[in-house]
Amino acid sequence: MNGVHDMGGQHGLGAIDAPADEPLFHAAWEARVLALTLAMGAWGRWNIDASRHQRELIPGPAYLAMGYYEKWLTGLIALMTSRGLITPDELASGQPAPGAPKATPPLTADKVPATLARGGPANRDVVAPRRFKIGDKVRTRNINPAGHTRLPRYARGREGVIERDHGAHVLPDANAHFLGECPERLYGVRFSARELWGEAARAGDSLHLDLWDRYLEPA
Numbered sequence: 001m002n003g004v005h006d007m008g009g010q011h012g013l014g015a016i017d018a019p020a021d022e023p024l025f026h027a028a029w030e031a032r033v034l035a036l037t038l039a040m041g042a043w044g045r046w047n048i049d050a051s052r053h054q055r056e057l058i059p060g061p062a063y064l065a066m067g068y069y070e071k072w073l074t075g076l077i078a079l080m081t082s083r084g085l086i087t088p089d090e091l092a093s094g095q096p097a098p099g100a101p102k103a104t105p106p107l108t109a110d111k112v113p114a115t116l117a118r119g120g121p122a123n124r125d126v127v128a129p130r131r132f133k134i135g136d137k138v139r140t141r142n143i144n145p146a147g148h149t150r151l152p153r154y155a156r157g158r159e160g161v162i163e164r165d166h167g168a169h170v171l172p173d174a175n176a177h178f179l180g181e182c183p184e185r186l187y188g189v190r191f192s193a194r195e196l197w198g199e200a201a202r203a204g205d206s207l208h209l210d211l212w213d214r215y216l217e218p219a
Helices: 028-041 048-056 060-065 068-082 088-093 109-118 193-197
Strands: 137-140 159-169 184-192 206-212 216-218
Touching (some): 028 048, 028 109, 068 088, 137 184, 159 206, 184 193, 193 206
Antiparallel strands (some): 137 216, 159 184, 184 206
């Protein structure tokens, strides 16, 4: 979807501040939000693409006013309530509803190290058509979907070159909306900076994007 989360190429958002010794978390509550996100995701009521899309649905003014983990928490609350893990009343009170059944968490502290080590790979061992080969010139489609996509606005309708073939991967555009994984071939595509940003970009610079098959057409 088109929204303020897709910031690439936009002006007026200020400089990127990247301190040399930036801590992993700026406050203890940020670590708790990460832990909550992992613990709630373990219930299997949603997937990583749905969680990304939920954060994209935060209204623009609120999104720009929030910090990174504030967005995570806002999206997590929306998912927990919409997928039946908590009720609005439980959220407001911080207590389980009277008579609510007690559930056993699927992710307990002893399982965390193995779960983090395993990660959540999105590659799939399935047959996916290979329309392009290394070195092929391609053009990205000019799409403006209302739902989730991983094709950024600044790269739509642009020409690039296939540099890698990553094999079949879960398609976020479908997975985010619980339409199935629909694995498609994922390609590494190189774009010249000037193709994306125009003559103001420095000659010789380039940008690499991993893009799904449906985003591309022959150039």
